[in-house]
Each structure stands twice: as structure tokens, then as C-alpha cells.
Amino acid sequence: xxxxxxxxxxxxxxxxxxxxxxxxxxxxxxxxxxxxxxxxxxxxxxxxxxxxxxxxxxxxxxxxxxxxxxxxxxxxxxxxxxxxxxxxxxxxxxxxxxxxxxxxxxxxxxxxxxxxxxxxxxxxxxxxxxxxxxxxxxxxxxxxxxxxxxxxxxxxxxxxxxxxxxxxxxxxxxxxxxxxxxxxxxxxxxxxxxxxxxxxxxxxxxxxxxxxxxxxxxxxxxxxxxxxxxxxxxxxxxxxxxxxxxxxxxxxxxxxxxxxxxxxxxxxxxxxxxxxxxxxxxxxxxxxxxxxxxxxxxxxxxxxxxxxxxxxxxxxxxxxxxxxxxxxxxxxxxxxxxxxxxxxxxxxxxxxxxxxxxxxxxxxxxxxxxxxxxxxxxxxxxxxxxxxxxxxxxxxxxxxxxxxxxxxxxxxxxxxxxxxxxxxxxxxxxxxxxxxxxxxxxxxxxxxxxxxxxxxxxxxxxxxxxxxxxxxxxxxxx
Amino acid sequence: xxxxxxxxxxxxxxxxxxxxxxxxxxxxxxxxxxxxxxxxxxxxxxxxxxxxxxxxxxxxxxxxxxxxxxxxxxxxxxxxxxxxxxxxxxxxxxxxxxxxxxxxxxxxxxxxxxxxxxxxxxxxxxxxxxxxxxxxxxxxxxxxxxxxxxxxxxxxxxxxxxxxxxxxxxxxxxxxxxxxxxxxxxxxxxxxxxxxxxxxxxxxxxxxxxxx
Ligand code: B12
Numbered sequence: 001x002x003x004x005x006x007x008x009x010x011x012x013x014x015x016x017x018x019x020x021x022x023x024x025x026x027x028x029x030x031x032x033x034x035x036x037x038x039x040x041x042x043x044x045x046x047x048x049x050x051x052x053x054x055x056x057x058x059x060x061x062x063x064x065x066x067x068x069x070x071x072x073x074x075x076x077x078x079x080x081x082x083x084x085x086x087x088x089x090x091x092x093x094x095x096x097x098x099x100x101x102x103x104x105x106x107x108x109x110x111x112x113x114x115x116x117x118x119x120x121x122x123x124x125x126x127x128x129x130x131x132x133x134x135x136x137x138x139x140x141x142x143x144x145x146x147x148x149x150x151x152x153x154x155x156x157x158x159x160x161x162x163x164x165x166x167x168x169x170x171x172x173x174x175x176x177x178x179x180x181x182x183x184x185x186x187x188x189x190x191x192x193x194x195x196x197x198x199x200x201x202x203x204x205x206x207x208x209x210x211x212x213x214x215x216x217x218x219x220x221x222x223x224x225x226x227x228x229x230x231x232x233x234x235x236x237x238x239x240x241x242x243x244x245x246x247x248x249x250x251x252x253x254x255x256x257x258x259x260x261x262x263x264x265x266x267x268x269x270x271x272x273x274x275x276x277x278x279x280x281x282x283x284x285x286x287x288x289x290x291x292x293x294x295x296x297x298x299x300x301x302x303x304x305x306x307x308x309x310x311x312x313x314x315x316x317x318x319x320x321x322x323x324x325x326x327x328x329x330x331x332x333x334x335x336x337x338x339x340x341x342x343x344x345x346x347x348x349x350x351x352x353x354x355x356x357x358x359x360x361x362x363x364x365x366x367x368x369x370x371x372x373x374x375x376x377x378x379x380x381x382x383x384x385x386x387x388x389x390x391x392x393x394x395x396x397x398x399x400x401x402x403x404x405x406x407x408x409x410x411x412x413x414x415x416x417x418x419x420x421x422x423x424x425x426x427x428x429x430x431x432x433x434x435x436x437x438x439x440x441x442x443x444x445x446x447x448x449x450x451x452x453x454x455x456x457x458x459x460x461x462x463x464x465x466x467x468x469x470x471x472x473x474x475x476x477x478x
Numbered sequence: 479x480x481x482x483x484x485x486x487x488x489x490x491x492x493x494x495x496x497x498x499x500x501x502x503x504x505x506x507x508x509x510x511x512x513x514x515x516x517x518x519x520x521x522x523x524x525x526x527x528x529x530x531x532x533x534x535x536x537x538x539x540x541x542x543x544x545x546x547x548x549x550x551x552x553x554x555x556x557x558x559x560x561x562x563x564x565x566x567x568x569x570x571x572x573x574x575x576x577x578x579x580x581x582x583x584x585x586x587x588x589x590x591x592x593x594x595x596x597x598x599x600x601x602x603x604x605x606x607x608x609x610x611x612x613x614x615x616x617x618x619x620x621x622x623x624x625x626x627x628x629x630x631x632x633x634x635x636x637x638x639x640x641x642x643x644x645x646x647x648x649x650x651x652x653x654x655x656x657x658x659x660x661x662x663x664x665x666x667x668x669x670x671x672x673x674x675x676x677x678x679x680x681x682x683x684x685x686x687x688x689x690x
Contacts, residue, residue, distance in 0.1 A: 104628050104658040143628045143658075152629055173629070208578055240538075241581045285536035288585055288676060361657055 039218035093347025098137035100353035117142035126163035131459030175219035209242030241283030254278025293335030302346035321354030321371035366448035482518030492542030544592025571622035579626035606640035
């Protein structure tokens, strides 16, 4: 039989016409309304490039500059792990999932209670991520209340690198702490140039919708461009709050903000890696909460993946595996599954916020553990159906139908292929009732709790060398 | 006294045009401005607040009703008698130093305004000194502080301290809010009140000033 390519299921929500219309609207926003650029250096740079500055620090950015930045931005790049191995090749719609940043509360894994987060939580989440196969990158998951506020992001970073070797997405407050974090990263990579060649971390900074670029944020953007630290710059263009309530308008505005950032980024250093996309969630009109479980966010980021494929080519930033529920219940499962699955089918690239509850206020180890399993399930689905002589299995059918009393279960074909032909869940329970009852009648939350605790107990990350650890301590104590 | 049903319906619908027509009708009928406000507009807003609390009205409807009411009040403004208090009190509100989140603060400000308070919004990233300066300048009844980051929460006690040092603390009530803020934290830093969302912020503000 002639070889048949496996079709990768793909969710498409925009066609070329809509993509062009949204892009045109983003260009119009930049060229006619402009952005508020509170960074004097960036403002001067834009002015020199021919942009019109008005009302002190507002600046209009013409389409040519935007198109030039899109052209020079890399269409693929790789995030490495902290040992220098390629870990996340961001190309071809590859999807990678990771946790989220700063939550105020966490569900305590021992007591099940919601309590304020501490630095030990950052360490625990990192360790859990290190031990979970389908979580590709780590974020802090906690805004620790027991470390000095001034250096909070440095402390979080250190707690992370001491507990995982996976790629990371990190937050910094300003140009000051990001420089320290970069020093630590360089120490881990074996020098600044080695880090530049094989970056293992991505900075998460945010512009402010509508259309505002505070100085500290642009400081970080420029620093990342100079040092070759990949970054994303998703403004919080939530529909109905920071952005128009209709998704097309919210996307156009969020994309305009992203493109303005990209222009400065590429002017600073052509070819520096940039991850595309705003966070287009919704402001819920009953609770006035920015939702972390709504279908709109999933829909807008699927649309963004279409914009990537039809136009920009630049890898995208996305979210999934989070929930607005206060506890890890059926709602949390439904919202996590929906977003993980649709992000995978949309071929979004870097997908964060796995394990959030309570619209991003609370983190939950069990939720991360469940999300890990849901990624595996979605990945299986997104793998499509390989069609070839082996999978069509006419030989097996011949054997089985020719042997009275035989069935496929006993056939060699089953023995040889069942591992890849089937998805084998680990935590999603398919046992018979009596077995389930015998094992303590545990629900999904309880099973994830047991598994999270097991990983925290048993998992050992490959430790960093003594020299690197010493260097880190030196940098921090300076 | 006229029947304000049509006016109230217009406010609840957020139909500014009809609400203004109804207000004008009341004015032409020589209704007392105070009555139009107390028996027409305010009960309509109370009803809206009730619907919102019950989850049958949505934020944009609430805000539109508030806007409708404000337009009507503007029309009535020249007709209020001397001594008619048309403001429930003055609230100065800002997001604390280092914090740039303002959607929640803005919503609280709009809801308070809709409920009849006068608002002085001093923006985001407001330092303790700036709070002090603005309190001196505008003489508010309540100072509202918003913080969305646990890293910027400490600016709240700092601001309270600065207000104390400036000798202003006793003249004002302090109300705080924002996602990481809790009732317990409010007590701890000796703020007078905490509200978890815009709806309860209105109730708490009224409580602080002993009005309904
Ligand atoms: C939108 C958003 C942004 C936007 C803000 C845009 C804007 N103009 O405000 C942008 C993108 C700029 C942003 C930036 C950052 N953000 Co932010 N952001 C959010 C998000 C998604 C929604 C906040 C919001 O607007 N909610 C809607 C409003 C209506 O609700 P609200 O703010 O809670 O306000 C209500 C109540 O709290 C209360 N209230 C609020 N203020 C007051 C004041 C008074 C007096 C009273 C009585 C009541 C009250 O009433 C309000 C109305 O009901 C939250 C997560 C979330 N889902 O809440 C994260 C979140 C707050 N951000 C967070 C972080 C970490 C950041 C950044 C540091 C991220 C970064 N990578 O740099 C920066 C910080 C910038 C800075 N220095 O301030 C964290 C905070 C974590 C923590 N522990 O502190 C959160 C929780 C997300 C997360 N889990 O990581 N963010």
C-alpha cells in the first residue's frame, strides 16, 4: 500500500479574510491612535525611526515599521532545558504546557485548606513539574509571603532552579531584578554567551490595555532583546474590561499592543526571539472577575494560532488547564479539559497557567497533576489516526477470522501494538467498581493528591553542580 | 408628588433619553428636585443594586443605570435647594504605589458614584506622599486604596502611616480592597473597612458614614 500521511487534527477558527481584517485593524490602531510609550529611550528610538510623537509620550507607529518587525522576528526558536538539551522546539504548531505565575493562595496538599503561599510552595510546584512527563515548563505558581518583597522574583527564581531542570517562564519586577535573574541563568548555562545560544527561560511581561507601555515593562523588554532572553508580552486585553467586549476588537487591540512591543524589540535587536499573543479572556459581567476558565480565551488563542499560520509565522503564547472554581471539582475538571484540549487542537505553542484555581488567585498541586494527565489524553487525540498496512491490520483479521475461538486480544498484532494504539490513563479511573471501592473509593481529586504527594516524596531531580549552586548563592547574597 | 414609575423604568433600562424626558416632565410639573432624587432616582438605583446582588442584572446594566441617573441629576442640579445634600460623601480612591492594576478600582469608583458618592480618582501607582497631598487638597470622607499584587499590599500600611504622620488619619475613614486583600489584613493594618467587590464596597462605604 502507498504510504498515507497521518492527518493531524486541527481546529481552525479564522480564515485568511478574517485574519487580514483583524491585522488591518491592529495596524490602523497603531497608525492612527498610537500607544502611550512611557519609556523615554524607546520613545526616542521610535521618533528617530520616523514615528509621530504627540501628547508628550503618545506615538503613532506606521505599518511599514510593524511589517519590518514581523519580518525580522524569528519564526521558530527553541527553549532548552537547564542542562542545555533542546526541550521545546517552537515550530510547526508544537504544543507545550506549563504552570502559571504568582498566585496569592494555594490549596495545602496535606490539609486541603486554602492558605497564603510561601516560598516552599514555589519549590514544591517546581519539583512536581520536574516529575511530570507532560508538563514541559515551570512557572512560580506562588507569590511567596515569607520572603522580602523587594527581591521576591529573585527568590522565586532561585527556588525554581533548585527544584527543576526544565525550561522556565519567569516574572521580574523591573530592570533591576531581571538583571540578577539573568546573571543566575548565565551561571547555570556556563556563561552569558552559552545562555544566549541555548536559552532555557522566557520572560513574561505585560503591556497595559488599552495601549499603555509603562517604563519598567519596556526596560525589561529591551533588556531581553539585548540579552537574547526570549519573551512574551501579552497585555491583559480581557474583553469588556481592558478591551472591547467583542472578541475581534479585543484581539485587534491586544495584537496592536503586541506588535508595538515587537517593533521596539526588533529595533533593539533584530532576530531576537519573541513569543506572540495577548491574553484575551473576558471580564465576567456578573462577578467582574477576569475568567480563567472561559471558552472565549480558548477561542481567541485558537484564532491567534490561525493568525500565526496565515500571517505572522511567530510562535504563540496561550493558556489552559486552569479554572474559576474555588476547589478542584467537576467544574475545574471540565474547564481544564476544555482548554487543554482546544489549545492542543489549535496548535498553540507555549501554553501556561496549568493548575490555577479561583481565576488565577489560587494554585493547586493536584490540579497540575490532573492537567498533566489531560495533556496526555489530548496529545493522544491530536496525534490523529495513522493509516498504513500495519494499522489497517488485514493480516491480523485474516489470522483471527481463520481460527475458531480466537479473538484479537490474543493475537500478536495486539501484543505488538497496544501500547501506542491505545491511550493508557494513569489517574483517570477505569477500574471495576469493587476494585475502586477496595482501593478506598477515591475520587479524582484524592487520586491526584496521592500522586502529587508521591512525586514530591520520591522524585529526585538531577542536582545542579556544587559550583553552580555556590555561584547562585553568591549572586543572591550580593 | 408625581408618580416616578416611568422615570424609574427608564433608569433601570438605562434609557437615558427617556429618563431625561421624564425628569424634565417632573421639573415642568414643579416637582421638588429633592423628591425626584429621593423618590424617583435613588429607589431605581436601589432596585438595580438588588437585581445585581441577586445575579439577574449584569455589570454593564448596572453602570448604564448609574450613568442614566447621573445625567438626570445633572439636569436637576440647578434646582436643588440650598442645604440639599446631593452627595452621600466624598471618596478619594487610588491604586497604591508600584501597582498598575486599575480595572477593579475604576469599577468600585463607578459603583460608588452611581450610588451617589462624589469621587476623586487619583489613578494608579500612587505613593503615600501623593495620597497625603491629595487628601489635604480634596478633604474626602473616605480614602479607598486598591492593591492587586501581594507585593504592593505593604504600601497600604505605609500610606496609612503617612496619613497618621500628616495628622489626617482621624478625619477620614479608610477602605481597602483588591484580590490579595482580606478582612483580616484590613484589621491588621488598622484600616476601617474592607470590601471584596464593587457591590459590597458601596454597602461598606455607606456603613462607614452611617448612611443608608
Ligand atoms: C488584568 C490583569 C492585569 C493587567 C492590568 C490592567 C489594568 N488596567 O488594570 C496587566 C496585564 C497590566 C497586569 C499586569 C501585571 N499583573 Co496582573 N492581573 C490581571 C488579572 C487577570 C485581572 C485583574 C482585574 O482587572 N480583574 C477585574 C477587576 C474588576 O477585579 P479586581 O481587580 O479584583 O477588583 C475587584 C475587587 O478586588 C475589589 N477591589 C479592587 N480594588 C478595590 C479597592 C477598594 C477600596 C475596594 C473597597 C475594593 C476593591 O472590587 C473590584 C470590583 O469588584 C489578574 C488575575 C485575576 N483573574 O484577577 C492578574 C493578577 C492580579 N496579576 C498578577 C501579576 C503577577 C501581574 C504582573 C506582576 C505580571 C507581570 N508579568 O509583570 C503585572 C504587574 C504590573 C504592575 N506593576 O501592577 C497576579 C498577582 C499575583 C499576586 N500574588 O500578587 C494576578 C493575580 C494573576 C496571577 N495569578 O499571576 N495584570
